[in-house]
Amino acid sequence: MATHTRTPASRRTVRHRLAADVGLLVVAATxxxxxxxxxxxxxDPHANLTVKLPDGVTLDNFDAVLTPEIxxxxxxxxxxxxxGGTALTVVCAALAAYPLSRFRSRLNRPFLLxxxxxxxxxxxxxxxxxxxxxxxxxxxxxxxxxxxxxxxxQLPFAIWLMKNxxxxxxxxxxxxxxxxxxxxxxxxxxVVLPLxxxxxxxxxxxxxxxxxxxFFVPFMLLLTPEQMPAAxxxxxxxxxxxxxxxxxxxxxxxxxxxxxxxxYVGVARRLGGGFALGGAVKG
Amino acid sequence: xxxxxxxxxxxxxHPVLRSLTRALPxxxxxxxxxxxxxxxxxxxxxxAFTDLQLTGQAExxxxxxxxxxxxxxxxxxxxAVWLTLVFTVISxxxxxxxxxxxxxxxxxxxxxxxxxxxxxxxxxxxxxxxVVAGFLLYAFFRREGTLNAVxxxxxxxxxxxxxxxxxLAVSFANVWRGTAFSMLVYSAALNEIPKExxxxxxxxxxxxxxxxxxxxxxxxxRSIGTNLMLITLQTLSVFGLxxxxxxxxxxxxxxxxxxxxxxxAFQKSMIGYGTAVAxxxxxxxxxxxxxxxxxxxxxx
Numbered sequence: 001m002a003t004h005t006r007t008p009a010s011r012r013t014v015r016h017r018l019a020a021d022v023g024l025l026v027v028a029a030t031x032x033x034x035x036x037x038x039x040x041x042x043x044d045p046h047a048n049l050t051v052k053l054p055d056g057v058t059l060d061n062f063d064a065v066l067t068p069e070i071x072x073x074x075x076x077x078x079x080x081x082x083x084g085g086t087a088l089t090v091v092c093a094a095l096a097a098y099p100l101s102r103f104r105s106r107l108n109r110p111f112l113l114x115x116x117x118x119x120x121x122x123x124x125x126x127x128x129x130x131x132x133x134x135x136x137x138x139x140x141x142x143x144x145x146x147x148x149x150x151x152x153x154q155l156p157f158a159i160w161l162m163k164n165x166x167x168x169x170x171x172x173x174x175x176x177x178x179x180x181x182x183x184x185x186x187x188x189x190x191v192v193l194p195l196x197x198x199x200x201x202x203x204x205x206x207x208x209x210x211x212x213x214x215f216f217v218p219f220m221l222l223l224t225p226e227q228m229p230a231a232x233x234x235x236x237x238x239x240x241x242x243x244x245x246x247x248x249x250x251x252x253x254x255x256x257x258x259x260x261x262x263x264y265v266g267v268a269r270r271l272g273g274g275f276a277l278g279g280a281v282k283g
Numbered sequence: 284x285x286x287x288x289x290x291x292x293x294x295x296x297h298p299v300l301r302s303l304t305r306a307l308p309x310x311x312x313x314x315x316x317x318x319x320x321x322x323x324x325x326x327x328x329x330x331a332f333t334d335l336q337l338t339g340q341a342e343x344x345x346x347x348x349x350x351x352x353x354x355x356x357x358x359x360x361x362x363a364v365w366l367t368l369v370f371t372v373i374s375x376x377x378x379x380x381x382x383x384x385x386x387x388x389x390x391x392x393x394x395x396x397x398x399x400x401x402x403x404x405x406x407x408x409x410x411x412x413x414v415v416a417g418f419l420l421y422a423f424f425r426r427e428g429t430l431n432a433v434x435x436x437x438x439x440x441x442x443x444x445x446x447x448x449x450x451l452a453v454s455f456a457n458v459w460r461g462t463a464f465s466m467l468v469y470s471a472a473l474n475e476i477p478k479e480x481x482x483x484x485x486x487x488x489x490x491x492x493x494x495x496x497x498x499x500x501x502x503x504x505r506s507i508g509t510n511l512m513l514i515t516l517q518t519l520s521v522f523g524l525x526x527x528x529x530x531x532x533x534x535x536x537x538x539x540x541x542x543x544x545x546x547x548a549f550q551k552s553m554i555g556y557g558t559a560v561a562x563x564x565x566x567x568x569x570x571x572x573x574x575x576x577x578x579x580x581x582x583x
Binding site: 028032048049091092093095096098099103111113116121122123128129131133148151156184215219235256257260261268 | 302305306307308309311312313315316318319320322323324326327330335382385386389390391392393394397398400401404405406407408410411412413414415418419420422423425427428429432433459512513516519520521522523526527541544545548549554557558561562564565568569571572573575576579
């Protein structure tokens with residue numbers, strides 16, 4: 001059968017594939033226009049709001065925004081906030097996932113259900129009370145306060161993912177470590193976590209990407225301009241100016257977006273297209 | 284004789300002590316969640332019933348359901364509820380969900396390079412920071428932006444989208460940004476359908492639409508439920524995208540509940556009132572969340 005390539009069925013498959021390709025490319029064309037605008041405008045000396053081929057390629061736009069005020073300080077702030085928040089999230093999630101995955105307890109099910117429930121709460125809704133609360137306890141306009149909140153808001157999903165990954169590591173490997181006298185903490189750090197390296201990477205990258213792109217949380221909780229991460233500063237800087245220099249706005253957008261896209265690509269490649277979202281949304 | 288080992292490393296004689304030691308690693312996460320998530324939610328439930336303001340008030344007082352009564356008599360609030368509904372239905376239930384399913388279904392058949400390319404483009408839109416996505420779509424929909432240039436080229440009428448149809452513009456922006464999620468969920472679900480089943484149906488002479496309706500959709504209905512739940516919740520809490528594109532304007536025509544909440548609480552300094560709106564949003568979110576849990580019931 002396989003040698004007869006011109007059977008009606010296979011011709012139909014080819015036709016179907018062609019139709020599917022065309023359909024996908026049409027949708028992709030509409031998706032690509034805004035992306036093309038930012039890429040082309042960032043190197044266009046006369047960028048405006050319409051997507052067009054640049055009349056001459058220049059790096060002036062990048063030059064203009066690569067200053068401490070526009071780029072370096074906000075990106076450093078982003079790095080501090082999201083790095084701190086991610087570190088806290090990953091450590092707490094790994095610790096919490098361990099007993100949930102390894103020991104049977106009557107508390108596991110309620111805890112996991114609460115976590116799953118919290119995963120899908122609209123965090124945006126609580127930003128006003130969080131602001132009011134942070135004013136009362138003097139955490140408003142502090143990096144550490146924002147980091148704590150970032151970590152807490154990301155934790156439910158992180159614990160859930162981490163637990164699912166940890167379930168994939170066979171218990172027998174740890175038991176060997178236990179007989180050698182290792183404590184659970186030691187076996188977690190030396191045996192389990194290394195074995196679920198890709199899983200930890202997914203949780204880390206996912207948390208970081210979520211925080212890096214988040215606007216509302218730092219917008220509410222930070223007040224001094226010197227502490228603003230890129231998510232907020234870009235809006236303040238370009239949103240409140242009379243005339244926007246679109247080429248520079250595009251250049252900054254490219255600089256600000258590149259790290260998370262690279263991180264995402266790195267993780268997605270390693271784990272295949274569907275990605276670990278399956279851990280949370282399989283149904 | 285060997286002394287009993289430390290409770291942390293070996294079986295302890297006391298079951299209560301043992302469970303406590305075992306639960307110890309849960310502490311940091313639990314403390315963070317209680318202080319920074321459960322705390323604010325409880326506080327939210329409290330100040331929604333007070334007249335807390337930012338300025339010009341020595342003490343807030345308990346006013347019962349007054350904020351909620353005000354809300355339901357407030358045209359701006361009802362307008363925000365309506366717009367939130369429109370935004371959620373158009374962008375999540377119809378846009379992201381249908382487009383995501385269509386893309387995933389087409390990808391099953393498409394050639395590999397096209398699949399990779401299209402998947403990459405759609406996912407990039409999803410990974411972009413919220414504010415950047417907002418700027419890109421703002422540029423796209425502006426009077427002198429790309430959309431009008433394309434329409435002009437096709438000899439179709441142009442208009443100032445962000446002024447005439449702002450809620451539609453931000454809905455499309457949310458479709459652009461969020462479709463990747465549904466696409467990934469549905470791709471995973473479709474991959475799990477055994478090939479034999481669709482092939483058998485094909486042999487029996489079931490056409491594309493009938494196969495979709497009678498075989499594919501019933502087999503992925505749990506994924507459909509989960510996906511609808513999650514994208515509804517995500518869409519209910521969109522703030523940055525709309526804020527960057529329209530600030531909720533012009534004159535409230537794209538002001539969904541999160542933006543209304545922000546305006547009342549901060550621009551008008553009515554924290555109590557803003558929080559009452561937040562509480563309503565939380566309650567709606569919790570209801571969806573409970574349905575979501577029931578859909579996943581067998582998984583935990």
